[in-house]
Amino acid sequence: MKFVKMVGTGNDFVVLDLRHHRVRDNLLALARDLCRRAQSVGADGLLTVERSRQADVKMRVINPDGSEADMCGNGARCVAHYAARGRRGRSLTLETKAGLVQAELVTADRVRVTLPMPSPILAVRLTVLGRTLTAYALNTGVPHAVVLAPDLRRVDVQTLGAAIRRHRAFAPAGTNVDFIQPADRHTLRARTYERGVEDETLACGTGAVASALAAASLGRAQSPVTVVPTSGEHLTIRFEPDGRRWREVSLEGMVRVVFEGVLA
DSSP, rough: OOOEEEETTEEEEEEEESSSSSSSSSHHHHHHHHOOTSSOOSOEEEEEEEEESSEEEEEEEEEEOOOSEEEEEEEHHHHHHHTTTOOOSSSEEEEEEEEEEEEEEETEEEEEEEEOOOOOOOEEEETTTTTTEEEEEEEEESSSEEEESSSSGGOHHHHHHHHHHHHHTTTTTTOOOEEEEETTEEEEEEEEETTTEEEESSSOOOHHHHHHHHHHHHOOOOOOOOETTTTTEEEEEEEEEEEEEEEEEEEEEEEEEEEEEEEE
């Protein structure tokens, strides 16, 4: 079976098109195998493109540890780019476990997705590794805890991120963790520890959205917000306030195909 390796603003994925094929192997086990760095294709996750009765295509997101996520922002942008091949028009709809996602090809290598309405933000006081901090928790398709950092470069994302990810306040499912440093009202830098990857990733789409909305709730940002993740590439987040929540929340950035291959 053929696969495509894609990158969305630093997040890399293995994409399998299952609309006309079936995988004999267990998908969860296959994801663990294919996503291993240095020993296999290597990726932040496995994305499947499947038939849907509700949308143009259905997307599944399987993490490197074999768990399945409800949503992946940069993954959705990659699947939209892939599924648009040979289609007329620049818009399509994706079915995800988090709901329907509207996607638009802005240019040949730039994709915008509009996400289901995120949850309200909850400020959570945590004691982690002997220190007390405030995390701003919300769900942007998957759960995120956003933490302000005075100097993002000095944050031990692996150690502190893992501790917050497994904190009892977010039990039993855990959370993704985003450390952010606003530069001005329209720009912030972010570093993310991803649940399921269990490491810092070069970018996280739902994390970029969570970071922008958390900063906006604190009066530190307003739409549009450019989020600069570890990859150094830019993600543009747009949103409209709606009481304690936000609507018309979109995520836009670059997408590219790295290579194509065949599973042995």
